[in-house]
Amino acid sequence: MVELLAPARDLTCLKTAINYGADAVYCGLKELNMRFTVKNFNRDELKEGIKFAHENNKKVYLCTNTVVYENDLKKLNDIFDFANSSEVDAVIVSDLGAMELAKEYGLRIHASVQTNITNSLTAKFYSKFAKRIILSRELTLNQIKDIRNNLKNNNENDNGKYNNNYYNLELEGFIHGALCVALSGRCFLSSYLFNRNANCGDCLQPCRRKWKLINEHNDGTHELICEGKYLLSPKDICTIEHVPELMEALDSFKIEGRAKNADYVMRTTKTYRDAINSVIDGTYDEKIPYFKRELQKIYNREYDTGFYFRDLTTNHDFQHEKEGNLSPYTKIEIGTVVNFYKKPMVAEIKLIGDLKIGDNVLIIGNKTGCVEETISSIQINSNPKDIGQKGQNIGVKLNNIVRERDKVFILKEKEIVNKEN
Numbered sequence: 001m002v003e004l005l006a007p008a009r010d011l012t013c014l015k016t017a018i019n020y021g022a023d024a025v026y027c028g029l030k031e032l033n034m035r036f037t038v039k040n041f042n043r044d045e046l047k048e049g050i051k052f053a054h055e056n057n058k059k060v061y062l063c064t065n066t067v068v069y070e071n072d073l074k075k076l077n078d079i080f081d082f083a084n085s086s087e088v089d090a091v092i093v094s095d096l097g098a099m100e101l102a103k104e105y106g107l108r109i110h111a112s113v114q115t116n117i118t119n120s121l122t123a124k125f126y127s128k129f130a131k132r133i134i135l136s137r138e139l140t141l142n143q144i145k146d147i148r149n150n151l152k153n154n155n156e157n158d159n160g161k162y163n164n165n166y167y168n169l170e171l172e173g174f175i176h177g178a179l180c181v182a183l184s185g186r187c188f189l190s191s192y193l194f195n196r197n198a199n200c201g202d203c204l205q206p207c208r209r210k211w212k213l214i215n216e217h218n219d220g221t222h223e224l225i226c227e228g229k230y231l232l233s234p235k236d237i238c239t240i241e242h243v244p245e246l247m248e249a250l251d252s253f254k255i256e257g258r259a260k261n262a263d264y265v266m267r268t269t270k271t272y273r274d275a276i277n278s279v280i281d282g283t284y285d286e287k288i289p290y291f292k293r294e295l296q297k298i299y300n301r302e303y304d305t306g307f308y309f310r311d312l313t314t315n316h317d318f319q320h321e322k323e324g325n326l327s328p329y330t331k332i333e334i335g336t337v338v339n340f341y342k343k344p345m346v347a348e349i350k351l352i353g354d355l356k357i358g359d360n361v362l363i364i365g366n367k368t369g370c371v372e373e374t375i376s377s378i379q380i381n382s383n384p385k386d387i388g389q390k391g392q393n394i395g396v397k398l399n400n401i402v403r404e405r406d407k408v409f410i411l412k413e414k415e416i417v418n419k420e421n
Contacts, residue, residue, distance in 0.1 A: 002276060003252040005061070005172065006269045010039045013265045014049045014060070016369035020266050021273030024059035025049070026092060028258065029082075031075050033063040047086050059089035063258075064102075065112035068095040080105040092134070099129040110134060110172065118143070120150035123169060132170035134254065137179065140311045141242075144173065144249045170251040175243075176268055176295075177256025179234040179306055181207045207232035208323070230323055238303035240291045243275045244284065246308075260299065262370035263331065263362050263409075267298045270372075297329045297411055328414055335408040337363065338393065346395050347402050355394065355410065356387040363398075365406035373398050 006017035008027040017025050027049065028040050041049065046062070053060045062083050068076060076098060083091055084105045093099050094112035102109050111130040117123050118136045126133055135144060151169055211232060213225040237256070239246055246253065253276070255268045271294045278284040295303070301324070334353035340346070347363075355361070357375055364370045378385045379395040388394035 001280075002247045002250060003172075004269065004273055004276060005252050005254045006265055007177075007255055007257040007260065008049070008265065009258050009260070010041065011045045011049050012364075012366050012369050013260075013262050015052060015367075016262045016265050017269050018053055018056050018058050019369060019371075020270040022058065022269050024061060024089070024252075025053060026061040026063055026254075026258070028063040029079060032066045032068065032072060032079060043082060043086075046088075050086055050088065054087070061090045061092055061110060062088045063092045063112075064098060065092045065094045065114055068098050076101065080107060083107055090132070093130075096129075099126075103129055113137060113174070120147045123147060123151060127169050130169070132172055132252070134172045134174075137174055138307050139173075141245060141249060141308045142311055144171065147171070148249060171249070172252035172254050173246070173250045174237060174256050174306070175239045175246060175250075175253045176237055176272065177260075178301070179237050179256075179304075181232045181234055210323075229321070233301065233323075234306075235302045235304035236300045237306040238295060238300075239305055239308065240271065240275060240295055241288055242305065242308065243272070244279050247276070247279060262364055264298045266362075266370040266372065267294060271295055296327055298327060299325045300327050302326045329411045330414050331362070331409045331411055333407055334361070334410050337365075337402050337404055337406040337408065339404060340402050342401065344397070345399070345401075346397050349388075349394055349396060349408055351388050351390055351392050351394060353410070354387060354389050355396075355408075359410055362409040362411070363400070363402045363406050364409065365403050368400075368402050368406050371398075371400040371402065373400065 003023045004021060005024045005026060006022035008014035008017055008025045014025050014027060027046070029046065030040050030042065033040065046060075050060045062079075064076065064079055064083075066072075080091065080102055084107060088107070090108040090110050091102050092110045092112050093102055094114040099109055099111070109130040110132040111117060111126040111134060113134040113136065115122075115126060115133070116136050117126060117133050118139060123133050135147070139147075148171060208230065210230060212227045213229070213231060215223040215225055217223070253272060255265075255272065257264055257268065271291050274287070275284065275291055278287050302322070332353060334355055335349040335351040337347050338350050339348040341348075349355075355375060355378070357378055359375045361373050361375060362370055363373060373396075375396055377397050378388050380388065380392060385394070
């Protein structure tokens with residue numbers, strides 16, 4: 001069975017991912033991880049997250065995959081010592097020296113995507129340290145299959161060089177989320193322009209801005225090819241229509257998004273979990289339209305399949321005209337939980353917008369994480385109603401435990417919101 005690996009920027013996202021079907025979660029401390037600018041975990045939060053995961057028979061992988069400088073070495077030792085004592089299930093590492101050090105601490109190692117592994121020979125080399133390699137994002141699916149097949153072959157000419165560690169080497173790949181224009185994430189544009197080191201997790205994302213493309217000729221003249229285009233901003237990866245093929249090639253499905261919020265984690269994890277299960281029970285093909293609709297509800301820059309099928313077609317649909325979130329849905333806050341009665345599983349919600357029976361809502365809080373509910377009943381002063389209106393306190397029956405001060409949101413199509421306004 002393929003592993004489903006979800007991102008977590010904080011404890012809320014970690015619990016959300018596990019509650020919605022992730023087999024493992026990857027996250028970072030404040031130091032030496034590739035998402036330096038997001039909230040991340042402190043040590044106590046990570047211990048709590050690991051405890052929660054292990055109680056649910058899930059795993060936690062710790063990102064320590066930045067470029068490591070000389071003045072980072074003491075910090076690196078401290079992190080690996082903590083990782084060992086807190087029973088982290090693996091550390092994600094790109095620096096070779098850091099891999100050697102992690103091995104001395106007895107930690108399981110996953111070779112980061114930033115190692116840019118693109119062939120079986122390089123994979124074999126990293127098998128000296130790593131139990132898993134996270135493959136370069138620039139590989140096609142056929143190239144991944146070739147790597148897997150070559151790793152599984154006996155390779156009689158090894159002469160014992162690799163001790164056959166590579167035979168059971170796990171292959172991990174990104175199957176959903178943002179795609180960086182740089183080679184497997186190794187970018188120097190932010191460092192060069194703004195002294196913000198992307199390879200230490202501090203990227204300012206200049207690639208997401210508008211750019212001009214000018215062709216300068218030898219005679220001193222120039223030609224403006226285009227102006228004000230998002231030339232360096234790829235679409236997001238979405239492979240929801242290719243889950244069976246990817247399950248044959250990969251051991252772990254990785255969802256990108258450690259900078260994303262809890263509802264993104266909930267929706268992507270839930271959808272890919274359902275997709276994997278439906279492949280197994282034979283209902284996958286009929287559910288693809290539903291899966292696609294679900295993934296349109298989250299932040300996206302429009303979707304593409306990345307590099308997985310670049311060798312099979314020359315028709316690549318790049319989007320250079322639009323910026324930011326192109327989801328047709330928008331998330332609107334419509335209330336706050338003021339009480340939750342556990343025995344009847346009823347929440348009292350103070351509304352700042354209208355809510356009616358049949359609406360789908362997201363309820364988000366630090367301890368609750370993100371849960372999705374369909375409103376099946378509404379009561380006001382013990383009287384059943386079809387709709388609750390702005391300013392009212394309503395009672396709604398739920399399937400999940402929520403908490404006081406949790407925020408309640410509704411997803412609406414942008415076209416409908418624009419008409420309402």
